[in-house]
């Protein structure tokens with residue numbers, strides 16, 4: 028048997044997973060690569076967020092909304108039958124049990140409260156599969172704001188249920204007909220639209236991407252996942268801290284929020300990307316959507332379209348803080364194929380009675396493969412964030428049964 032990793036060793040991170048470094052940088056990554064009109068709007072968001080985050084009244088209002096509306100705290104579920112089969116001790120942080128069915132609501136409620144504090148009357152958002160759009164429409168309805176959601180025409184065709192939910196909640200869904208007519212184009216279009224609407228609208232970014240302050244602001248709003256899990260692990264595990272902390276990575280918000288709770292411990296952090304959307308594992312330095320990070324590119328530096336069975340992982344890049352964590356060696360980024368993820372989803376359903384989102388199933392597929400291959404030593408404790416529930420994926424999964 029391999030030697031157990033040292034416990035509770037403090038890892039010097041130079042401010043990472045805390046604030047950003049100067050000028051919104053995470054090492055070589057991050058920044059604010061936007062036109063001057065948006066740079067001013069980003070400065071306003073930055074200032075308002077720092078003030079709000081230091082205000083106990085704002086924090087208390089958010090904690091209350093997360094409790095009474097979103098259903099926090101979410102449980103930590105020991106996956107008993109799965110653990111026995113794998114020879115490790117697997118615990119699931121259940122973001123699938125939040126209102127609207129994924130971790131997206133944590134960030135959106137925070138940004139919606141911030142928008143109200145800033146005197147904005149409307150939220151602008153981009154969405155791929157529609158999960159972030161639905162969360163944004165939900166928060167807008169709850170707080171009496173308007174919502175305009177940009178969505179690629181192809182995604183609108185593929186995600187009819189979420190389009191209906193957004194409209195039911197009173198949001199305007201704007202079809203994007205440029206480029207590949209998917210998430211990357213919807214994000215570009217939302218940013219373009221914000222240029223002319225900064226005075227009365229807040230741009231509600233859905234992951235730890237985009238110009239400063241979004242990557243670290245969104246991580247702070249998702250930190251609740253990691254902090255709750257840290258406390259739950261302290262109560263549940265003999266050692267207090269799991270050996271491994273695992274989460275799927277699209278832009279990287281559920282992983283960033285989870286990692287933030289364990290960055291200062293001995294836990295090994297593992298981010299799992301889709302084979303066809305592996306920004307952290309295989310991307311190159313570039314600038315997209317206002318931020319310098321790792322993106323999938325062709326020989327000419329053009330951004331390559333991502334492909335994944337999980338719409339939420341269908342982004343060609345990764346948030347700047349993940350790129351930095353990778354360089355520091357503090358987190359590892361690995362990939363999983365569509366087939367492995369789909370298989371893991373079915374396996375979790377049948378072993379634990381939980382149908383996971385295909386995004387979350389990527390994280391599980393890595394755990395299964397690593398336990399089988401001996402990379403996870405027998406008896407290891409593993410905390411995995413189950414970022415969402417699988418209802419949205421039924422039509423995809425149906426074909427695989």
Ligand SMILES: *Cc1c(COP(=O)(O)O)cnc(C)c1O
Pocket residue numbers: 129130131158159233234235275276277278279280281282339340384386387414415416
């Ligand atoms: C959007 C989404 C993801 C990917 O986004 P991150 O910012 O990487 O967390 C993962 N899981 C679910 C269920 C999602 O809806």
